[in-house]
Amino acid sequence: MEGLLEVLRSARRKAEQAEVFSVSSRAMPIQFEANELKQVQTKESRSSALRIFREGRIGFATASEGGGLEALVDMAVETSQFGSPANFQFPSSQDYSEVCIVDPEVEGIAMERMVEIGKELIAKIRGHTPDILCDVQVTKGTSSISLINSQGGEGRYDMSFFSLSLEGILVRDTDMLFVGDSESSCRFSDNIDDLADRVIWQLEMAKKKATVSTKLLPIIFTPNGVASALLSPLVLAFNGKSVLEGASPLENKLGEQVFDKKLSLWDDATIAYGVGSYPFDDEGVSSQRLPLVTNGVVANFLYDLQTAALAGTHSTGNGQRVGGGFPSPAISSLILSGGDVSFQAMVEDMKEGLIVEQLIGADQGNLLGGDFGGNVLLGYKVENGEIMGRVKDTMIAGNVYQVLKELLGVGKEARRVGGILQTPPLYCSRVSVATKGS
């Protein structure tokens, strides 16, 4: 904190208001490549950011430790000549509620133990499919966040994280099968079974090949599929910045039924041990659980301080500095509420359709407009209620506002994907499927 105070003091001599934000982190990823331990890493970094209001304009600069903290003030002053008008106040002193994001066990986990976890995971997958090649990453880490501003606002918290991910590749002739999954949490866990079982299920389903023809088909997006295909356009549309500039299709839709009644979505920065959780956001605003969609009705958008001020509303505690940059509205953790249909019942309901687990190239289309689409990297064909096998050379394309307007079903089995999304499978009707040779 002492270093930050010094920067704040020197900034205050040149600016009306100032804010110093600092992150230091230490991460240790252990990487297995092609089933073998290839590399162990330790990554330490510490960087600080200074934001000032000078002559009514915002200036911003960042520096790594040793990279010139003393240069922060000059750089921020320089950019403030051109910065946008300062239209908000830095938050003053407040009490933040506690959010559970530290597991004291994480820091002490030995490298050897992490190596063992990776080996066990690989062994279990190879027990099912001996000739698969697995890349596994086991990562532990800790970080400390500090923030202090000229209006009396001050906060500091620590967090820990532990994650496990696996990507498997199986090559037969020129056919390549990619499977994989990941888990991350603030808490340490040496349970590899859930992850391994999901990957083994993928391998089972993909054993046979199936074909599909070009037409409109119902699709079940698994939790991974929801993350891969549907998430990006939604995240963009709920961003207060897209709304403010009139680029979000949800602008003027607050309080309106835009999605299926079965669909409820919220952003929650308070989930215990969620890697997206925090007691206060990167601007010192308290975190909260924010409904975005309630029974299909648009309820809120995500705001940081500046965007909220421009939009005439309050920050929702979603100001985040992705990659240490300028604060901007971003999701913390997204929760999509579970429904009442089992995955098995969805499959049995299908006469002909697809299950989509993973797309490639899904983020390339007109995301602002809600379009999604891409090549099905991992997906299965369903015929008469039975999974027939994996599809290849198949593309899907659709629009989230059409597909999520009327859902055939919302799954019971919600789960965390990639640490910051919790979602059930979604059963959607009439998605465009295109394939080779038809």
Added chain:
Amino acid sequence: MTGLFAFIRVKGYNKGVRDVIADALKGHDADYLEIHFEESQATNIAYRGERLEEISRARNSGGNVRALVQGSWGFVSFNRLGGLRDKVALALEEARLASRGPFKLFPTESVVETVVPQLEKGSTAMPLAAKKELLDEYNDIILGSPKIQSSRINYRDAGRQSIFANSEGSYIEQAKTDLTLRLTAIAREDNEVQQAGLSLGGNGEFSAVERLHKQAREIARRAAALLSAPQVKGGEYTVILNPILAGVFAHEAFGHLSESDFVYQNESLRQIMALGKRFGGKHLNIIDDPTIPNLRGSYKYDDEGTPATKTYLIREGVLEGRLHSRETAAKMGERATGNARAINYLFPPIVRMSNTFIEPGSASFEAMLGDIEEGVYVKDWYGGMTSLEMFTFSAGEAYMIRRGRLAELLRPVVLTGNVFTTLQNIDAIGSDLEMNQGGGCGKGGQYPLPVSNGSPHIRIRHCVIGGK
């Protein structure tokens, strides 16, 4: 010392950076040890609509130690050079945890050299006011166009000065500047939102982003036109790719397959990618070449100190070479090509492309169009992605081709296919090579790496396009 390093201060040492690094490289029992250290300065300017969203400056410094012991790697990254010997010791301890089969890195000659490119009008040295004024002009043009709801402008310039030193006696200092600009126009009518964009880059010359007023006007016009454009019917088409998109194809679809770290430990993939195997017609040549001057993917030494070299990936349709680090070259019994690159000090170098392109052939655009009954002409670039065998990439601008002529504008399309069949299906290669310097490449969490790619117009038979 060349004065490249303006703000390194090594606490507790009265020596220069070079001596500190040299000391740390001595007296250990690693099979191989390397140290990177770098400083960088960056300026970011971002507009969202008429609002200047961000104008910021950043200064960074940091480094890493990489150690090889008995075939496995340890890696430690840090911000401060102080205590470097302890970091070396930690990297060694990490490396000893693993136990792969030992191997010897592909030998490279040790080099002591300083590489500082001369820029005529370097972007990092330009006053902030001049950068902002230019971007204001582009933004005004876009926002002043009919049916335009908003815009996005993202400008970034970054200078990086790096030191590479290893236990074999190399000490290389290199300076490099990277410059990127993306302009996006967003049109809206009722509930329809469409966008069109332009992505550019360069090795630091500010001129790369000047005089784009006409292009700014053109993307605004196209975004508006997309509002009333139809969506293509999904299915299989004969497709002509413009040079930008064909370059992305060369990079995504084939380039990544040529990165040996995907291949070297996978026996099945090694067979698929056996040198000498035919991948396309005699007219097909694909090259990766970091030695071409002044492109975004150009450099003299890679991040393992290996000299950059031109590599034919495919020559006359036959697989001739691939991209290597010192490790992958050693393990495959081939030569290191100088393609081990890291985006910054937080990451170890991995096998990456540089400037990747399809060599020009002789077909004219008109001749390619001529015998297409129904097809699609795809241009511009939203992005691309690959999973080795399968690729997808998307075109922000596309037109139907009917009876040998360009017809209506289409909504953005996504193309996909199997790399091996698609390469075979390239049946015409134009003579009009262009290099595309926009965007950046991502791999293994390392994004965006400065690269360029290029091609002349090419024609592909039986290409799957996603659509309604």
